[in-house]
Amino acid sequence: MSKPNLRTRGLGALVGSTLLxxxxxxxxxxxxxxxxxxxxxxxxxxxxxxxxxxGFEGNRFTGIPMYDSLTQWDLSKADAASVIIPDLATxxxxxxxxxxxxxxxxxxxxxxxxxxxxxxxxxxxxxxKVLDKTARHFDASQVGVTASRMPxxxxxxxxxxxxxxxxxxxPDAFLPINLTNLFIASPAQxxxxxxxxxxxxxxxxxxxxxxxxxxxxxxxxxGPFKMSAFAPRERLELVKNAAYWDPKRRPTIDKVVxxxxxxxxxxxxxxxxxxxxWIEAPAPDAMEQIRSRGFKIYSxxxxxxxxxxxxxxxxxxxxxKRVRQAANLxxxxxxxxxxxxxxxxEAKGIVSPDHPWWGNPSFxxxxxxxxxxxxxxxxxxxADKPLKVKIQVSASGSGQMQPLxxxxxxxESLKQCHFDxxxxxxxxxxxxxxxxxxxxxxxxxxxxxxxxxAAAMDPFFAMVRFVSTKTFPPVSNNWGYFGNEEFDALVAxxxxxxxxxxxxxALARLHARIVEEAPFIFVAHDVGPRAMSAKVRNxxxxxxWFIDIATMKMD
Amino acid sequence: MIFxxxxxxxxxxxxxxxxxxxxxxxxxxxxxxPLVSILPPDASIELQKQLMKLYGFxxxxxxxxxxxxxxxxxxDLGTSIASGRPVAAEVxxxxxxxxxxxxxxxxxxxxxxxxxxxVAGYFRDSWVDRIASALxxxxxxxxxxxxxxxxxxxxxxxxxxxxxxxxxxxxxxEWAWDWAHIQFMLLPAITMSVIPMGIIAxxxxxxxxxxLAQEFVVGLRAKGLTDLGIFMHVVKNAAPTALAVMGLQxxxxxxxxxxxxxxFSWPGTGLLLNSAIFQRDLPLLQGTILVLATFFVVLxxxxxxxxxxxxxxxxxx
Numbered sequence: 001m002s003k004p005n006l007r008t009r010g011l012g013a014l015v016g017s018t019l020l021x022x023x024x025x026x027x028x029x030x031x032x033x034x035x036x037x038x039x040x041x042x043x044x045x046x047x048x049x050x051x052x053x054x055g056f057e058g059n060r061f062t063g064i065p066m067y068d069s070l071t072q073w074d075l076s077k078a079d080a081a082s083v084i085i086p087d088l089a090t091x092x093x094x095x096x097x098x099x100x101x102x103x104x105x106x107x108x109x110x111x112x113x114x115x116x117x118x119x120x121x122x123x124x125x126x127x128x129k130v131l132d133k134t135a136r137h138f139d140a141s142q143v144g145v146t147a148s149r150m151p152x153x154x155x156x157x158x159x160x161x162x163x164x165x166x167x168x169x170x171p172d173a174f175l176p177i178n179l180t181n182l183f184i185a186s187p188a189q190x191x192x193x194x195x196x197x198x199x200x201x202x203x204x205x206x207x208x209x210x211x212x213x214x215x216x217x218x219x220x221x222x223g224p225f226k227m228s229a230f231a232p233r234e235r236l237e238l239v240k241n242a243a244y245w246d247p248k249r250r251p252t253i254d255k256v257v258x259x260x261x262x263x264x265x266x267x268x269x270x271x272x273x274x275x276x277x278w279i280e281a282p283a284p285d286a287m288e289q290i291r292s293r294g295f296k297i298y299s300x301x302x303x304x305x306x307x308x309x310x311x312x313x314x315x316x317x318x319x320x321k322r323v324r325q326a327a328n329l330x331x332x333x334x335x336x337x338x339x340x341x342x343x344x345x346e347a348k349g350i351v352s353p354d355h356p357w358w359g360n361p362s363f364x365x366x367x368x369x370x371x372x373x374x375x376x377x378x379x380x381x382x383a384d385k386p387l388k389v390k391i392q393v394s395a396s397g398s399g400q401m402q403p404l405x406x407x408x409x410x411x412e413s414l415k416q417c418h419f420d421x422x423x424x425x426x427x428x429x430x431x432x433x434x435x436x437x438x439x440x441x442x443x444x445x446x447x448x449x450x451x452x453x454a455a456a457m458d459p460f461f462a463m464v465r466f467v468s469t470k471t472f473p474p475v476s477n478n479w480g481y482f483g484n485e486e487f488d489a490l491v492a493x494x495x496x497x498x499x500x501x502x503x504x505x506a507l508a509r510l511h512a513r514i515v516e517e518a519p520f521i522f523v524a525h526d527v528g529p530r531a532m533s534a535k536v537r538n539x540x541x542x543x544x545w546f547i548d549i550a551t552m553k554m555d
Numbered sequence: 556m557i558f559x560x561x562x563x564x565x566x567x568x569x570x571x572x573x574x575x576x577x578x579x580x581x582x583x584x585x586x587x588x589p590l591v592s593i594l595p596p597d598a599s600i601e602l603q604k605q606l607m608k609l610y611g612f613x614x615x616x617x618x619x620x621x622x623x624x625x626x627x628x629x630x631d632l633g634t635s636i637a638s639g640r641p642v643a644a645e646v647x648x649x650x651x652x653x654x655x656x657x658x659x660x661x662x663x664x665x666x667x668x669x670x671x672x673x674v675a676g677y678f679r680d681s682w683v684d685r686i687a688s689a690l691x692x693x694x695x696x697x698x699x700x701x702x703x704x705x706x707x708x709x710x711x712x713x714x715x716x717x718x719x720x721x722x723x724x725x726x727x728x729e730w731a732w733d734w735a736h737i738q739f740m741l742l743p744a745i746t747m748s749v750i751p752m753g754i755i756a757x758x759x760x761x762x763x764x765x766x767l768a769q770e771f772v773v774g775l776r777a778k779g780l781t782d783l784g785i786f787m788h789v790v791k792n793a794a795p796t797a798l799a800v801m802g803l804q805x806x807x808x809x810x811x812x813x814x815x816x817x818x819f820s821w822p823g824t825g826l827l828l829n830s831a832i833f834q835r836d837l838p839l840l841q842g843t844i845l846v847l848a849t850f851f852v853v854l855x856x857x858x859x860x861x862x863x864x865x866x867x868x869x870x871x872x
Contacts, residue, residue, distance in 0.1 A: 039720075043830035044638060053593060053637055140609040141593060141639045148598030213639060231726035232640060232648075233830070234822050261720055262829070263817050265704055269719035270820075273711040429835055436600075474600045 034554040035255045036536065039270050039279040043262040045236045048227060049216040050185035051130065051142040055398055056455060056545040057280070058145075059181070061258055065238060065549050067183035067221035070104055070123070071176050073457075075540065075548040078300055081355045082544040084177055088118060088184055088222065092176055094498045099171035106162040110245045113227075114220040116188035120158040125187040127156035127166070136204060137190055139212050150178035151460065171496050173503045177458040189220035224251050224550035235259050249550040256549060268531075271295060277533040277554075284402070287341050290531045298541040299527035301345030301352055303456040306401055307520035308391055308410070309466070311439035311448040311480045317387050318448055318480075322375040324518040328365050329372035330417035331523060336409055340402065345525030349515040350456050350463060352525065352543075357459070359508030361515035365522055372417040386420040391449040397428035399453040401526055407451060410523065438473025439480050450479050453526070455545065459507050464491050467514055482519040556863070563859060567852050574848040575627065579620050582840050589837050593636055610636065623841065632842035637834045642842035645827065650809075650846060652727050653816070653823030657808035659744040664751030665801050668694075671752070672759025672797075673790075679764050687756065694753025703746040703818040710742060717742055720820035727822050743819040747812055751804035758800045762793040795865045802858030806851045 040046075040061055042054045050067055052058025064072075072087035088107050095101035110118040128135035130146040131154065147153075152168040152175060159165055168175055194211035201207050219227045222245070225238035236258045240251035259276060261267040264283040271279045272286075272293060282290055282297070291297060308327075310318040318324050333346035348365045351357050381387040393407045394400055404425070411421040424447055426434070434443040435452045444450075454477070456462035465476040468491050469483040490513060494506035515522070530547075532539060535555040541547060583589075589612050594603060607613045611622070626633065632642035668691070675687035711719035723729060723736040730736055766772065766789050775785050809824065816825030824843055831840040 043826070043833060047638065049639070140606065141636070143609075144590060144594035144598060144602065144606055147602055148594065151599060151602075209634070209639075213641075216639065231728045232638065232645065233827070234722065234726035234728070259721065259820070261820050262833075263820070266707070266720050266818055266820055269707040269711050270721075273715050273719045275711075275718055275720065476599065 033254045034252070035257060036253050036278065036549070036552070036554055037257045037259065037276040039259050039261040039267040039276040041262060041264075041267070041280045042260045044233045044260055045230070045258065047216060048219045048230065048236065049139075049142070049212055050126070050183045050219070050221065051146045051181075052183075053145055056457075060546050062236065063183050064223065064546055065225040065256065066219060066223040066227060067185065068110075068223055069181070069183050070106075070179045072180055073542075073544055073546055075542045075544055075546055076551070078540050078542055080543070081351075082303075082542045082546075083356070084180065087180075088123075089179075094171075094173075099496065099498065100168050102166045102168070102175060103159065104164050104166060106164065107245065108162055110222050111243065112186035112189065112220050112222050113241060114186050114189045114192075116186055116220075118184065118222055119161050120164045122184055122187055123164045124156045124158050126182060126184050127153070129185070130182075131155065137187075137194075137208055137211070139208065141212070146181060149181035149461075150175070153178065153182075171498075173495055173498050174459050178460075180457075184222060185215070186220035186222075189218070190215050193218070224249050225256055228255070233260065244550070249548065251550045252553050253549070271531055271533075277536055278530060279532075280528075280530050282529060282531045284341050284343065287343075287529075294534055295531045296534055296536075296539075297529060297531050298539060299343060299529045300541045300543050301525040302528050302543065302545050303351065303462065304399060304453060304526040304545070305347060305350050305456050305462075305520070305522065306399075306406070306451075306453040306524040306526065307347070307522055308449045308451050309479050309520055310482070310518075311444070312482045312519070313439045313448075313480070316439070316448045316480075317389055320379050321517065322379045323381075323387060324521070325363060326372040326375040326379070326417055327414060327419065327521045328363075328518050329368045329375075330419070331410055331413050331521070332367045333523065334367070336406065336524070339405070339409060343527055343529045344401070345527050347522040347524050349511060349522055350520075351511060356504040357462070357507040357511045359510070359512030359515075361512040363516045363518065365515065369416055376418045381418040383418055386415075386418045388420045388422070389449060390422040390424060390447045391451060392424045392426055392431060392434065392444070392447040393451040394428040394431045395425055397431070397453075399455070399526060400428070400451075401453065401524065403451060406523070410521075435477055435479055436474055438478075441473065449521075452477075452479075457545065459494060459503075463507070463510055463514060464494075467491070467510070467519065480519060482517075487513065559863060560860060563856055567856060570852055571849060574852075575624055575845055576620070578841055578844040578848070579623065580616075582837050582844075583616055583619075589835060590636065623838075627842075627845060632845070633838035635831075635836055635839045637830075637836045637839070642838050645839065646824070646843050646846045648727070649822060649824045649827040649843070650850070652722060652821065653809055653812060653825065655730075656740060656743055656747065656812070656816075656821055656823055657805055659740055660747035660808055661751060661801060661805045663744060663748035664804065665755055665797075667748070668752040668755030669759055669797065671756040673763055675756065675760040676763025676767070677786075677789075679760075679767075684760075688760065691753040691756035691760070694749040694756070696753075697749055699746055699750070700814040700818060702749060703743070703815055706742045706746060707818070722822050740821075743815050743821050746815050746819075747808055751801070751808065754804060755797065755800055759793060759797055762796055763789055766792045795862045798865070799858050799862055802854055802861075806854045809847060809850050809854075 040057060042057050046052040046054040046058030046062040048062045052062045068088045070087060070089040071084050073082045074085045075082060088110060089104040090107050092102055092104045106120060112118060129137050129139055130143050132138055152170055152172040153166060154169050155167045157165045190211055193214040194207060197207045197210045201210060217230050224241050224244045226241045228239040229237035238256045240254055244250045261270055264281060267279040268283045268286045270276045287297060310324060312319060337344045337346060394403050407423055411423060414421050435450060437443045465471045466478055467483050467487045469488055471478040472481055473479060490510040494503060494510055497503040497506045537553045538551055590606050594606055630643060635642055635645060671687040671691055675684040678684050707719050710717045718739050721739055723739050772785060775788060812823060813825035813829050816823045817829050824847055828843050831843060
């Protein structure tokens, strides 16, 4: 065996030291914390105490990542409608005799971030926090965003450690869907905060209020991420919950930092300068620049509808079905989509044709100006005698996409089909308030249509509130007073179809009739554009307002 | 002097009550729902009524005002409807951040504005004057919002030298006067400084030119005083007015930075007001306006007192 010469030994030492250095380096890389920084559109961190504000952006960022609910949306697919799946409840069923009672079986072995156990008591406690005014932990500030999203839930009762009974005000097959909005916070953590309130505060309601404020700053749920730092209005930091109960959603990203960046250009600049890895709703004009710098843009039609909601009040020009259908056929949605840089879904109804509630309506919404014009002439409107309509719109607003250019485009499009459209532009909050007052109220100011976009996540908010005679203003958002016995019967059938397939079939029949009767001009679905760094992987943008951060990975 | 001070303090009391009353009235008569931030538009009318009662918005406005004002006098500005956090703490944290930014912007504005103004006034009608005057006109004319965006595009998006948004790597709560944090303040401070810079430059230019034309300057020259000595006299004579303008500018910057703070997501009173307006968070809006108005009134008082100290003739008039 020959002795290695000096040169060989030198080379060996070099290779050895390089390997050693590489192994240290890889160790360092492995040890490097994977941090995902997100720029939200919200001006403040959505509330962290379990029931977020700031609309569905709140649920997306401080709801779903930190908390679980009894049922959840399936966010694992980009090419199919997001449907309800079990979360903290493993199964549920309505009482065969009394359809106002539901029994939910709970998931065993789940722990809150503070180490306490999730059980039936926790569910009852969380229902009480928003529905039982006599409960010590009742919090008025959480009622609005929660109770409105589960309007028929009345109470909860423990049956055993892992079984609860929920009671609704009337038979309601939509209840399991609505329960995605009730996030389960830790009663033990809240109790600890309550006990820690200064003894000088003796009023129980004031103590409870302070306990909730303290809980919001040190929250505890059962979700895949745990709260680790919180600076109001500036940043929220979450760390992974390595003990999360669902191994498929156990995070690999170590830390998520959320920053409120309400201004679109500021968000875009933060992304381009490397301050954040992900921004919601990038500035439309910057899409090409964002792509050219190697970032990825994700989008997918959401359960959202951007319509003109039409008036059926006496004297409204929209009472003629031919006019309503003609307007729906007179808009070139593909061109509008191109005009918005592709960031729009073309609406053919409230939901899209791949949705279980679609229902194959006989009226096909498409761009057909020839047929539209013929229908208008048949209805007695010509180029010399166009039909005058007035629509209330906003200049901005949550979910409104780009209301002014979009409405002006529609105004121009409808001209070719003998419509003379007058737009009345209102401040967003004013328009929102008018929406509840209805077309017969003085606030309508002679308008016979209103442009308020809406979430279409669950059957009530997607359809029922717009077509039932029970939801005429000021009860809910049937602004245009559309509805009759047929639609009330369709709604009742859907509400009392407790088998999932039967419920979806009933909703499909309702949706088909809505499209055929066209109480809306269906224009667009928002696509929820977001831009991300290429180092964020495993991104699934579902057909939902939500997205699952837990399953994402980072290079 | 003490009598003058007391008189000025007494004058501020009705001003403060008036400000509180009008800001309360303005936010209450504006259209929209005061619970819009916590109550979706699709909520039932029963729920809306229930919450209006729980939050006390069903009571007459004068009763609401009396309750709010009495609590405000005791330092309790209520609770934010949207966040559920105490308004006083939210506002004071934001005031601290805006104060830092406004002071930095005023400092930049005063230094460069004063420099441009003195140079322009001293060398009146020369090319130096024309350049300095042009810069000051530009400063007054350029829209804040636009300049902020341009600076972000150049220094953050293209060059990647400075961060685009925020108040430090860990937020304003972990603020330190080191480069890691100060770099976050530079772009918003420069953006905010251009208007005071322009105004101060124009004021100082006019003042210097005016003082230089006065007889006492000729007298000083006749006495053989050097240019530096004359310059010091000019500075001393121009200082009260320049200080008053600077004080007012600081006041404006404290309350008038909504656009800049929004562009840079700087967590100050401007961003807070923006958020309160868009969320129709009435307690937060009222509390922020009241605190800002108080700052403005107090600042004016301080400037008046400072002016009186520098120039006793003001007190006599």
